[in-house]
Amino acid sequence: MTVTSGPPAAEGFRLSQLIYDTRYRSTTIQVVALFAFMLGVGWLISNAAQNLAALGKDFNFSFLWNTAGYDVNQRLLEYSSQSTHGRAAVLGILNTLVLAVVGCATATVLGVLAGVARLSKNWIVAKLMSVYVEAFRNVPLLIWIIIVVAVVNESLPAPRDFRDVETGAIVLTNRGAYFPEPLFSRGLGDVDLGLFKVSLDFLAVVALLVGGFYASGRIGRAADAKQAATGVRPNVLWFRLSAVLLPLIAFLVATGFHLGYPELKGFNFAGGTYVRDSFLGLWIALSLYTGAFIAESVRAGILAVSKGQTEAAFALGIRPSQTMNLVILPQALRVIVPPLISQYLNLTKNTSLAIAVGYMDATGTLGGITLNQTGREMETLLLLMGFYLVISLTISFVMNLYNERIKLRER
Amino acid sequence: MSETHAETAFARKAPVAFVADGQIPASPPPSTAVGPVKWVKDNLFPGPVNTILTLASLAFVALLAYEILPWLIDSSWAPADMSLRGCRAEASGACFAVINERFYQFIFGFYPPEHYWRPTLAFIVVVVSLWPVLFPSAPRKLLILSALSPFICYWLIWGGSIWGPVAVLAAPAVGWLIAAKGGGAITKIVGEDFGPLATIVAAVAGVAIWLLFFLGPVTGALISIAPLALEEVASNRLGGFMLSLIIGLVGIVGSLPLGIALALGRQSKLLIVKAISVGFIETMRGVPLITLLFVASTLLNYFMPPGSNFDLILRVCIMVTLFASAYMAEVIRGGIAALPKGQYEAADAMGLTYWQSMRFIILPQALKISIPNIVSSFIGLFKDTTLVIVIGLLDPLGLSSAIRADQAWNGIVWELYGFIALFFFIFCYGMSRYSQYLERKLRTDHR
Structure with missing residues (x-):
């Protein structure tokens, strides 16, 4: 150690200031981080380029306009096996969105009911709801999906059992449901x-x-x-x-x-709107599973509003219905809505499990058969991840707007 | 009051008929206001709506019991003919013989039966090394075992020479050696200003050089000197609950530190660090795990240096860890954001550096309040290990489809799925119970 006294001489810029001077340190760290990041990405891309070149593959999306040659079993638009891969992907995306929307709707209803019922004074109702919530939260969704699809397939009657039976507006068979x-x-x-x-x-x-x-x-x-x-x-x-x-x-x-109305023609029903068994199973399983999570959020939100709030409102002479609308709900919703929206997001992403039961969603078409037929892993997976990313970012953008609006201001 | 009466009565010595000389014993409350009757009245039938709800619930429970109980009771565990037909001949209910026969397959997959002791031993090592981490009352020296356990378990399960894991384990030792012994020399060369930094760089470089250039030759030399090896087991023979536990544990252990780093990055004032963290977190959280598993199975090898070939389970573990770390980062960020501003200001006022304030003030509190969410994201991760079925790994669900394809068990449904669901329920419910225990234990606020 050198022993020096007196203030350090006013020198010019020294290199070590880049690390030890708080004025420059953050810039140094950021530049180093940026370089490391670019280097890492560059390394990955160059590896990918070399590997693709070695396999004689290129990187382009023209396969989307080639004939798909496979069938999409549940469809909202015109489609035949002569249609293109791109069209199959669009159908898959629509199927994902339909499943997500109806799933979110039913999951919300189920979740709110179960969350309120779990707080009920009725012992058996509260216990039943606890069992429901714990059973669904602690067992993987995939198992529930497979079990529910199995229930649909095993317990509902086959179409041929409806022969000579008067069928109503809605027919439930083990191949799916028919609606008017x-x-x-x-x-x-x-x-x-x-x-x-x-x-x-x-x-x-x-x-x-x-x-x-x-x-x-x-x-x-x-x-x-x-x-x-x-x-x-x-x-x-x-x-x-x-x-x-x-x-x-x-x-x-x-x-x-x-x-x-659907009518039995030959071995199957004709007419009516047909919903496949896999869709029904997925819908029920996703709603029950996400509903269990929503129930917990709802319960937490209701419990988060302290009893003093109700009492204060009553002391001010506010009527019970207005107390609920003006005092309790705004505070409970502040707690409930953010996890609710992230459950919607989870449900949307979980629709990708459809591939396990053969419902042709975006993962089943684009990331499944199209990937296997064309062998273009890079392009199909990029498109697929991009699609999910767009949905997720949209939903989380909405959520951030909401959070910003209801945020409690601290100083 | 009654005391005064009693005293006066005592003083006079002569009992007065109309003055009580003691407390009248309390009469029992009416039977409708106490005991089970009151409980039933209050909790089951407080009003018309609740009565209807109770009756409906009871009917539902009775229906479930009526459907399931006979099936459970009239089950067969070990029929003479070990097949679904054998079960049906013996009992009309459940056919648990399939679990009886395939039990080891459910646990170990297609692991060679003569080596079953190895994963079992690895499991015991994991349990013992988790003990000091989970319960502070355990002996502290066991933490050394916890640090070594990943290598021990890897060696036990995959087999091969012991020198491979040992050589990898030596990498941190190399780094430490450079930092501790070479620090002085390095400082002399580059000067006081850059001494510590250059030492860190040198240590990291030393570790990298060791891993890239010396690992192979040193391992080879050690193998030729002392061939301590277990028989190798290929990855495609791993399966069952063992596989779920491997992927789940690797994800849990790996995602926590990565998640903390990402959360700090996201909260950082450094713009570029923040942008990189946010980009990573949002991308990982925005896509379903299935697409990442597809990436692991088909795409990850493209991004590795040409010629290298990763094991599929290792690739899945990497992707699962990255996926889970993004969720972990958000959970921990929530904890950090929940701390009042005063904590940061107090740390700054004490003159603590960024790392000191994080290490001593912010993270301990933030991690404590995020425990419930950390554990629920662990539970989520563990449940998500079932998804590996879509890329053809034989987790319990994958095995169950293999079993159902077997001639003897064709047509069996509920027993298999019920068994797998029960397994996951026990593990996940146990984890959530543990988190509640920890929450109670760490609560320091006023009670």
Whole structure:
């Protein structure tokens, strides 16, 4: 150690300041991190390029326009085995989205019911819900999916058992369920959008519904304004209802709307909307599984609001219904909604387990058969991961917006 | 009150008929206000809605019991003819003979039966080395075993020469040797300013050089001197619950430190470090594990140097660890974000550096409050190990399809899935119970 005294001489910039001077250290670390990161990525890419070259493969997406040659068993759009890989992928993506949307809806209902019931004073109901939640949270989803699909396949009757039996609107068989389908005897026909056809009737119904709800909202706001100005609220319920329903009913009557029931023809049912057994099983299993997690979030959210809040509201003379709406729910929702949305995200990602039971979702088409047929692992997996990533980022973007809005401000 | 009466009565010595000379014993409460009757009334039938709910629940339980109990009771464990037909001939209910016959396969997969002692021993090593980590009352010296256990278990399960794991284990020793003994010399060469940094760089470089260039030759030399080896077992023979446990444990052990590092990176003020962490975390969390397993099985080899070939289980372990570490990072970030600002400011006021404040102030508290979430992400990870079936590894579910394809057991459903579900339930429920124990134990707030 050198023994020096006095302040260090005012020198120019020394190299060691890059590490020991807090003014420069963070820049140094970041530059080093960036270089290391670039080096790592470069190394991976160069490896991949060498390996691909050694196998004589290139990197392009033209395979999406080649004939797929396989069938997609549950489809929302026109498709035949002569269609392209790209179209199969789009069908798979639509199948994933349908499963995710209906799954989220039922899981929310189940989860809220189970979460409230678990807090019930009724002992047996609370215990049953505990058993449900623990059983589903502690056993892998894949096992539940396989078990539920097995239940559907083993316990429901085969289509041939319905011979000479009067079937109702909904038929449940071990090959899937048949629901009534909407039919229009004087329909408007389809419009060809190039890639796929859209039923004009469907578009018209959607447009009427949107317009109806918009008009109903306008009537409601006009009533609000009148109430604010005069103190008397006009009764507009019937106006609002008819704004939504009348045009719709008129349209349905004009186009000759009726339901098409499934009928047994030969060995299987024809007519009606067909939902495969694998879809039914996945739907039930995903809803039950995610519902168990949502139940826990709901329970935690309700317990998080302290009893003092209710008592304070009562002390202020607020009525019970308003207490719930204005005091308890806003506080409970702050706790419930973020985990709820991340459960939606999990459910959406878990739909990829469909590949284990043969439901053709995005993973089954793009990451399954297309990957195996074309041998383009890099491209298909990039597309697949990109698709899931877009969904996830969209959902988490919405969640961040929500979190930002309800955040408690600290200093 | 009654005392005064009693005293006066005592003073007079003559009992007065209408004055009580003692406390009247409490009469028993009416039978409807106490005991099981009251409990049933309060908890099962407090009102019309609840009565309906109770009755519906009871009916549901009765229906389940009616369906399942006879099936469970009238089961056959060891029929004369070990097949589904044999079971059906003997009993109408469950056919647990399949579990009886394939029990070892469920646990070990297609591991050679004469070597079953090796994974068993490895499991015991894991349990013993987890003990000091999980329960602070255990002897501290066992932690050395905990540090060594990954290598011991690898050697026991995969076999091969003992010198491979030992040579890998020597890598940290090499680094330590360079740092401890060579530090002075290095400082002399590069000067005071860069001494410590250069020592760290040299140690890391030493480890890398050891792993890249010396590992092979040294292992080869040691093998030729003393061939201490177990018979090698190929990866494709591993399966069953053993495989689930291997992947789950590797993921759990690997994801915690990686997750902490990523969480710190995400909370960092350094823009580039933060961007890299956020990018990694969001990508991993945004895609399903299945796609990452596809990457492991088909794509990962493309990104490795040409000619190298990784074992499939190792590749799966890497991807599962990366996946889990992203979730772990978010959990720990939640814990860090939940700490009040005052903790950071207090650490700064004490003059602690970034690493000191993280090490002594922030992380201990953040990890403590995130324990429930850390354990639930462990549970999630362990459950996710079942997904390896989609890339053809023989986890319990994969084995069950193999068993169902067997002529003797064709048509068996519930027994297999029930058994696997029970196994996972026991492990996961145990983990969540342990987390509740830990939560209670570590709670330092006012009670």
